[in-house]
Amino acid sequence: xxxxxxxxxxxxxxxxxxxxxxxxxxxxxxxxxxxxxxxxxxxxxxxxxxxxxxxxxxxxxxxxxxxxxxxxxxxxxxxxxxxxxxx
Amino acid sequence: xxxxxxxxxxxxxxxxxxxxxxxxxxxxxxxxxxxxxxxxxxxxxxxxxxxxxxxxxxxxxxxxxxxxxxxxxxxxxxxxxxxxxxxxxxxxxxxxxxxxxxxxxxxxxxxxxxxxxxxxxxxxxxxxxxxxxxxxxxxxxxxxxxxxxxxxxxxxxxxxxxxxxxxxxxxxxxxxxxxxxxxxxxxxxxxxxxxxxxxxxxxxxxxxxxxxxxxxxxxxxxxxxxxxxxxxxxxxxxxxxxxxxxxxxxxxxx
Numbered sequence: 389x390x391x392x393x394x395x396x397x398x399x400x401x402x403x404x405x406x407x408x409x410x411x412x413x414x415x416x417x418x419x420x421x422x423x424x425x426x427x428x429x430x431x432x433x434x435x436x437x438x439x440x441x442x443x444x445x446x447x448x449x450x451x452x453x454x455x456x457x458x459x460x461x462x463x464x465x466x467x468x469x470x471x472x473x474x475x
Numbered sequence: 476x477x478x479x480x481x482x483x484x485x486x487x488x489x490x491x492x493x494x495x496x497x498x499x500x501x502x503x504x505x506x507x508x509x510x511x512x513x514x515x516x517x518x519x520x521x522x523x524x525x526x527x528x529x530x531x532x533x534x535x536x537x538x539x540x541x542x543x544x545x546x547x548x549x550x551x552x553x554x555x556x557x558x559x560x561x562x563x564x565x566x567x568x569x570x571x572x573x574x575x576x577x578x579x580x581x582x583x584x585x586x587x588x589x590x591x592x593x594x595x596x597x598x599x600x601x602x603x604x605x606x607x608x609x610x611x612x613x614x615x616x617x618x619x620x621x622x623x624x625x626x627x628x629x630x631x632x633x634x635x636x637x638x639x640x641x642x643x644x645x646x647x648x649x650x651x652x653x654x655x656x657x658x659x660x661x662x663x664x665x666x667x668x669x670x671x672x673x674x675x676x677x678x679x680x681x682x683x684x685x686x687x688x689x690x691x692x693x694x695x696x697x698x699x700x701x702x703x704x705x706x707x708x709x710x711x712x713x714x715x716x717x718x719x720x721x722x723x724x725x726x727x728x729x
Contacts, residue, residue: 392483394482394486394643395592395647409479417478449607449610450633451633454636455480455483457486460592460644467647468478471643472485
């Protein structure tokens with residue numbers, strides 16, 4: 389599965405790693421709902437760390453699109469909530 | 476619903492918006508390429524802005540640090556004069572500055588993250604612009620030759636997703652730069668108007684004035700005591716003219 393970290397690039401992440409990423413995604417959703425900045429920041433840092441750790445960077449001439457997009461490293465809960473409200 | 480899936484949908488929507496203007500797949504390729512090159516220019520400009528913002532923060536931190544050091548010295552000086560209230564005042568102003576300094580430190584970290592993300596984006600865009608330039612010519616040739624619309628569509632959506640990423644990274648960097656500039660201006664204003672009192676230098680320094688006054692006072696006290704002891708000492712006729720003057724001149728002559 390291809391995952392993009394905004395401001396960083398795309399990674400090919402093994403399917404086996406998906407449950408971990410989905411679980412962290414749930415934490416992000418929950419943190420946004422509860423307006424919990426610290427939980428959000430922690431889960432975002434964790435998911436980015438996980439993707440970097442288990443994924444492989446895609447080449448620039450690889451034109452495939454990503455299935456998942458992770459907000460910029462260091463994004464605040466408010467920033468992401470605003471971005472999501474746009475779409 | 477998944478944050479990362481929604482983000483993906485938003486990026487896709489942003490990407491599609493860019494390409495709505497294109498009338499056919501070949502136009503799409505050219506338009507994507509132009510947009511990408513344009514984005515690269517914008518990212519470079521933003522990088523220059525980030526560097527400027529960073530330098531400004533560093534300069535302000537230096538100014539505030541110098542003031543904090545000065546207040547620390549003043550607190551010591553006040554204590555040595557036995558003026559604990561003044562020492563307390565100096566230290567409490569220093570604490571105010573420490574808060575400002577900490578906030579500048581946080582901003583500095585943020586600006587470095589921005590810098591890193593923009594640099595990554597610029598490197599990636601540059602590589603993609605180069606790769607896409609070749610790819611688009613190949614695709615154009617194959618499009619006219621056969622039905623390669625699907626592969627054009629794929630290449631274009633891939634490239635437009637990364638343009639949407641670059642766009643979002645730019646927007647975010649520009650927001651941060653604007654915030655940082657606003658805060659930097661506020662700190663500059665505080666420094667200029669002395670609203671972060673005399674602690675921030677310029678203008679009068681009331682702590683220094685009090686320290687100087689105290690030190691003058693103690694000099695006067697010393698001189699007074701010296702005079703008193705001269706007048707009280709035997710051998711000096713009482714009521715003789717200016718005791719200080721006469722004492723000095725006699726003392727000075729061998």
